[in-house]
Amino acid sequence: MVQPILAAHDFYLSDIEFVKEGGGWYLRVYIDKPGGISLNECVMVSEALSEKLDAADPDPIPQAYFLEVSSSGAERPLRQEADYEAAIGQYIHISLFKKQDGQKVFEGTLAALTPTTLTLAIKDKTRTHSVEFERQAIANARLAIEF
Incomplete structure (x- = not known):
């Protein structure tokens, strides 16, 4: 409707x-x-x-x-493929079903997207590095506000 x-x-x-x-x-x-x-x-x-x-x-x-x-708000969820495509270059938050590199929650700029993976550019105190995630491992994804 x-x-x-x-x-x-x-x-x-x-x-x-x-x-x-x-x-x-x-x-x-x-x-x-x-x-x-x-x-x-x-x-x-x-x-x-x-x-x-x-x-x-x-x-x-x-x-x-x-x-x-x-x-949808500033921190709207990413559910459909179009949501992910529109979020390329934006800061996002993801939660995983299982830990990767010792954690289940990541935030960074969505740098790349394929049908099976997504890559975040993650800044820490000294550098920016890329981390790739299997899309089937992602429990939740949403836009985030970078502080």
């Missing part, structure tokens, strides 16, 4: 989740576009999606829920 709304405005779906928090259910739709999404654009997508969901028969989500549409 959301894809046609986004396509009409050259936005893309970054993530979607349906979660229970506290006593309520939340349908969260994260959207983005090159240059970022504005609050007004989130409101426009929220209103259009709300209308579609309300008009759907049968109701795709029978229980009561809150609809939230927001930007």
Whole structure:
């Protein structure tokens, strides 16, 4: 339901989740576009999606829920191939399933990407070095803010 709304405005779906928090259910739709999404654009997508969901028969989500549409944020997750490709040259954070070089968490600039690996340029106190990771070993990846 959301894809046609986004396509009409050259936005893309970054993530979607349906979660229970506290006593309520939340349908969260994260959207983005090159240059970022504005609050007004989130409101426009929220209103259009709300209308579609309300008009759907049968109701795709029978229980009561809150609809939230927001930007992906500065530290948005990298899930799809397009997310990774857009992140080349940017600072990212990755978590691994198993330790590599004695640790499971790495941050650095995404320097290279293949279908099976990614390479980070990691700065430490004295140098910058490249570390290659098997993509199947990555549990999570997201953009990060470099300090």
